[in-house]
Amino acid sequence: MRDPNKKPTPRPSPETAHYWQAAREHRLEIPRCNACGQFWFPPSQSCPHCLAADFSWMPVSGRGKVFSFVTYHRVYHPAFAKDVPYVVALVELDEGPRLLTNIVGVAPDAVACDMPVQVTFDDYEEGVSVPKFMPRNAAAE
């Protein structure tokens, strides 16, 4: 039984193992179709744009913008009690796909839709790093 005061860690499936391995090395990589050239997320074994099964894991820019976001005040899991209020966001990468994530390095009330953001990695524990996003201006400093 996992310590309830530790944050849940992702339990990868065969389709997502590569994604989390790259994240562990602080690289953001997502599937890109070798037939039609489009990216998609979450990872799966065939392209949802053309159904081709031939794809590559491609590093992406890590740049995007906040499509939408919410601020958690309620604690649903004890490991997040020290984090509230925290921001969960849907970030649209420059490459197109949208990722669920946290916005960090900024006060929750300063987050806005369409805000430019840049990926950063949060090392949860040995072998587990989670991609998060921070305002792009702050990332440049």
Place this chain on the structure above:
Amino acid sequence: MLETLRAPAIEPSHELRDTCAIVGIGNSRLGRVPGVSSHDLLVEAMKNAIDDAGLKVSEIDGIVCRGPDESYTHHQQIGARLGINARFSTTLDNGGASQILGVALATMAIKAGMASTVIIGFGRDSWSRTHSSKEANLRNETRPDSQLAQEFGPEYGYFGAVSAHAFGATRHMHLYGTTRDHFGAIAVAFREHALRNPQAQMKKPLTLAQYYEAAPVVMPFGLLDCSLRSDAAGAVIVTSRERARDLRQPPVSIKGFGSFNNLRGWFNDDNMVTTAAKNSGAAAYRMAGVGPDDVHTAQVYDCFTYMVLTQLEDYGFCQKGEGGPFVASGALRMGGRLPTNTSGGQLSESHCEGMLQVVEGARQMRHAYPAERQVANAEIALVSGHGGNQVCHSTLILGRA
């Protein structure tokens, strides 16, 4: 959205319009019903619907339900409790859109000659489950562990339906200037309705100031933007119009239905702002031969306040982006342009994943309520169902027979 669809155009069948009717309506005890399983709550609602129709249970030859997620062949377990065999029996899997789809499937089965008299129902025990332990209450989760996300969610502190819908609310506020005043107007209107409904869970009046005072949950949603946790069940019985004439109650005509499913996902395209209600509603309007101006009352799937606002836009009661001013105008109150969720809805009556919306829509068409609860001269009711990770939608249009 439809633009991803390249299938040939279709025309909903006008031949189904007004061919079947709801002839029995029932619900279980609502709210806190400890010690009673969801199956038994559903059978309680079904028995009430059967008695209401003046039928014997042996005259029911069809069952359509949507089970609790962990219940295998749920309809079989319900049939066993009812003590019947059935010509047509199945369980649907479209979340909160299932209950209207059940009415639609019943109509299709009857017209196809597969059954004569179909009972549709749903029951849940969410109050009891979420109050079974401190942990269950904290998690506020009624699905089995096997159906919960293992990644791309919990590691970010993202839990449950509240956040998914709140994403839509934030985006709508960003695009159209919608405010929490607008969400509050919805909560206040439905509470007014609940106070006239003796079986509603919420018994106290609500002001906009109290709406703002409620605890923040996942902003922009506070506690009163969120639907209730309920033990609740509802059921209706559908049969042909011919057979309906011989039964006890004035039949409620099934004028049209529709569905649409934005299976590409709530996070994709513009689905969290323009929902599947748009295409589902268009299909139902075409089958029924009516439009939004013909609708006198709406029973809308109100898992969260924002979902009411955006569906009202998608159904054409106002333009996209104008839902805020529309609800703030008092349109949803009794005597307003479109009295909505007239029993109190899932925000203030009880949350039964859309089944009680069907029940209330049908009751409004009977004109049997006392004047304070009856939408005066209502001839057409629109009912909506929404669920399945926010992307499945169904629409039912009912009328006076």
